[in-house]
Amino acid sequence: MGYLSYTLIALILGLSTSVLLKKSSTQREIKGKSVVIIGASSGIGKETDIQNRFLYIFFSNNNVMPVFIALEFAREGANLVLNARRESVLESVVQECKNINKDIKIVTVAGDITESKTQELVIQSTINKFKSIDFLVINAGAISVKSISEILEINPERIISGSENEILENQVPKTEKLKSALTKIMDINFYAPVEISSLFLPYLIKNQGSIIVVSSMAGIIGAPTRSLYSASKFALNGYFNSLRMELAKYKVHVALICPGTVNTNLRLSAVDINTDTPKSGGGDGHSMDNISGSKSGKLEPQTCAKYIVEAGKRNSLLVCIPFSYQISVYINTFFPSLVDYFAKKKYGYL
Numbered sequence: 001m002g003y004l005s006y007t008l009i010a011l012i013l014g015l016s017t018s019v020l021l022k023k024s025s026t027q028r029e030i031k032g033k034s035v036v037i038i039g040a041s042s043g044i045g046k047e048t049d050i051q052n053r054f055l056y057i058f059f060s061n062n063n064v065m066p067v068f069i070a071l072e073f074a075r076e077g078a079n080l081v082l083n084a085r086r087e088s089v090l091e092s093v094v095q096e097c098k099n100i101n102k103d104i105k106i107v108t109v110a111g112d113i114t115e116s117k118t119q120e121l122v123i124q125s126t127i128n129k130f131k132s133i134d135f136l137v138i139n140a141g142a143i144s145v146k147s148i149s150e151i152l153e154i155n156p157e158r159i160i161s162g163s164e165n166e167i168l169e170n171q172v173p174k175t176e177k178l179k180s181a182l183t184k185i186m187d188i189n190f191y192a193p194v195e196i197s198s199l200f201l202p203y204l205i206k207n208q209g210s211i212i213v214v215s216s217m218a219g220i221i222g223a224p225t226r227s228l229y230s231a232s233k234f235a236l237n238g239y240f241n242s243l244r245m246e247l248a249k250y251k252v253h254v255a256l257i258c259p260g261t262v263n264t265n266l267r268l269s270a271v272d273i274n275t276d277t278p279k280s281g282g283g284d285g286h287s288m289d290n291i292s293g294s295k296s297g298k299l300e301p302q303t304c305a306k307y308i309v310e311a312g313k314r315n316s317l318l319v320c321i322p323f324s325y326q327i328s329v330y331i332n333t334f335f336p337s338l339v340d341y342f343a344k345k346k347y348g349y350l
Contacts (some may be wrong), residue, residue: 027313034130035073036081038113068305079105081126114192133203139214142188144228145270184271189232210253213240224347255311258320261298
């Protein structure tokens with residue numbers, strides 16, 4: 001393939017990506033909208049803003065981001081529906097939001113959003129209080145931090161150097177652990193977002209609403225020790241990209257937000273480590289220091305929350321943050337081995 005062919009391909013990719021990344025010049029009115037935040041007691045979900053005909057739903061699990069999203073929306077005068085597992089934590093978030101804006105209306109729903117009874121209760125509480133739904137923001141927050149060989153409890157080095165008997169006796173893959181971790185992460189990161197968005201879909205179509213899905217760069221480019229997490233996010237991106245095209249003729253907007261590593265403690269509650277340990281560290285001897293991943297340059301959840309609200313205002317289709325991650329998407333198209341190198345370096349696999 002000649003230089004001209006590569007140039008044309010690069011131009012086409014650049015133009016198509018710019019369409020995905022572009023923002024509408026018309027801003028949606030946020031004040032007075034109804035905002036439902038799922039997983040609002042921790043994670044990004046605590047810091048974002050808005051307030052009458054728009055509904056945002058944030059989904060998360062053990063993730064500080066939803067809390068920041070809630071605060072951001074409270075600043076702009078949003079009426080909120082907050083969901084998390086623990087009622088006591090929800091009450092503290094309500095107080096923080098009220099400290100920002102005492103005039104907003106807030107409803108809380110305690111429960112596990114992966115369970116159908118909680119999903120139904122969130123919908124009923126929202127419709128009973130605010131009558132309509134216009135914005136759905138989904139922030140799924142479970143992660144995995146082990147390599148596949150670690151999850152299966154096999155040792156590649158011993159397999160290479162050992163005999164066939166060694167494989168049969170000591171290197172039998174523990175597939176039940178893989179299945180358990182995969183089920184957990186898919187329930188939280190994929191099935192629950194699909195289910196909750198499906199239940200709200202008639203209301204979103206009726207009001208020409210918007211769905212904002214907080215995904216991850218791991219749903220675009222894979223990485224070592226993040227195989228299960230990446231699989232769940234690839235599934236999430238594929239589903240909502242397809243849904244966006246299906247709903248476009250009904251003027252329902254769907255956006256994907258794909259941040260890099262965010263500065264939260266989410267890794268300590270990973271689905272593939274034992275979490276029945278003291279709060280100072282993860283299970284299986286894991287801590288924030290010895291779990292592979294970024295040690296510096298991580299995004300602050302407050303920053304992510306602002307991008308999420310901005311995506312709703314501007315009808316953005318795809319937002320990759322920080323900007324350097326947008327560049328990595330382009331590079332991966334032509335030089336995937338280079339992106340592989342940096343991913344392996346980041347996660348200690350060189």
